[in-house]
Amino acid sequence: MSDLDPHPAETHCEPVSGPGPVAELHPAREVPLGGVRGTYVERTLPQRDLPTVGAWCFLDYFGAPTVTTTDAPPDIDPHPHIGLQTVTWPFEGMIRHRDSVGSDVRIEPGQLNLMTSGRGIAHSEYTVPDAPAGRGLQLWIALPGGHRGIAPHFEQHRDLPVYTVPGLRATVLLGSLAGATSPAIVYTPLVGADIRMDPATTAVLDTDPGFEYAVLVVEGTVTVAGIELAPGPLLYLGTGRDRLALSSTTGARFALIGGEPLAEELVMWWNFVARDHTEIVAARAAWEAHDTDRFGDIEGHTPEQRIPAPPLPGLHLKPRRRRSHS
Structure with missing residues (x-):
């Protein structure tokens, strides 16, 4: 990857605290x-x-x-x-x-x-x-x-853990979700899951109120926290949620990512x-x-195949700050 x-632009990410529950679409x-x-x-x-x-x-x-x-x-x-x-x-x-x-x-x-x-x-x-x-x-x-x-x-x-309730199947890639914990090693509290829902399904996922969450749909449509979401945009849900209400009439597949706000x-x-x-x-x-x-060499590749680094920007860019939720 x-x-x-x-x-490439230099992106300066400021430390943040939790914004509380929000529902924002990012294209x-x-x-x-x-x-x-x-x-x-x-x-x-x-x-x-x-x-x-x-x-x-x-x-x-x-x-x-x-x-x-x-x-x-x-x-x-x-x-x-x-x-x-x-x-x-x-x-x-x-x-x-x-x-x-x-x-x-x-x-x-x-x-x-x-x-x-x-x-x-x-x-x-x-x-x-x-x-x-x-x-x-x-x-x-x-x-x-x-x-x-x-x-x-x-x-x-x-061999990844799967959390299931009627009509919903969540494969936990990283971290823990609803009691299912991935064996993958991570170094900060977070979660990543691949979730599938059958048509005409409603479900509730227990979530960590200290985490911020986002959802990306890849197939079908799902309503998340009252927002109908189709493939394309990322739905940012903020922090402060101890459960996530889900429903789908068509059936859906989507990624859920979350974690403690970056400090x-x-x-x-x-x-x-x-x-x-x-x-x-x-x-x-x-x-x-x-x-x-x-940066060691990769067996089977020649030095000439290495992608050269782009030129550095001439100036430091201003920090990229989150939009205020106040």
Whole structure:
């Protein structure tokens, strides 16, 4: 997973406290991943007024039926990450993931794929020959300050807990939901779940009032906290909710993400999540210098395949603040 914008803006995310219960729609925007690949995704996080939901700081829907399609395969050459965990959750298709800690795996539907960058990791993602076109979600989680320098590693989980009530099935990818807890390792309190509802279903999910939550629908329609939601926008629900009322007449599939409001300041640029501009500059310099102590090589790739880092912005951008809910 990569942000391949050749001129990425620096995003400065302020620490926040919980806004209380809200219901805000944030539109998806079509984003080209750049280069010769011509790959497009629908991005709903970060937003200008909503840079994070808990520690979730990035959310792409790849292969969305409404996104621009091209004939080029969505292959992504070796590129670096720092300060984050990447989450890949495919609905369809297969992806070959290779990284600098020695992982070489197929990413398939029903598998949670979690890469922790720590101080630094490099990886690539390629389509699998003769596999169907890929569709799914890719997300980033900001690592908290005390874990930014941990050793990079990769996890793949095929046996995930499922919470069920009549007409609803929630696969818990990360964290805990309604008593079901994922085995995946995270470093900040959060939750991520893939939820399916049958037609003509109503249900109530118990939630943590200290978490902020957001919902992204990928199929059908669902009414969440009184808001009818179709595929496209992200519905931000704020904090202060101990339950979430859901209903669907058509049936639906949607992602629920949430977590404790981020208590740290972040600077996001290209594929890096840091705490200040100096940290970004150092990571970029290490990648451009081919510093294999920080960003190791990936078996099966040549140095020439590495994606070069974009130029840094000439000036520091102003902090991107959330819109006030007062």
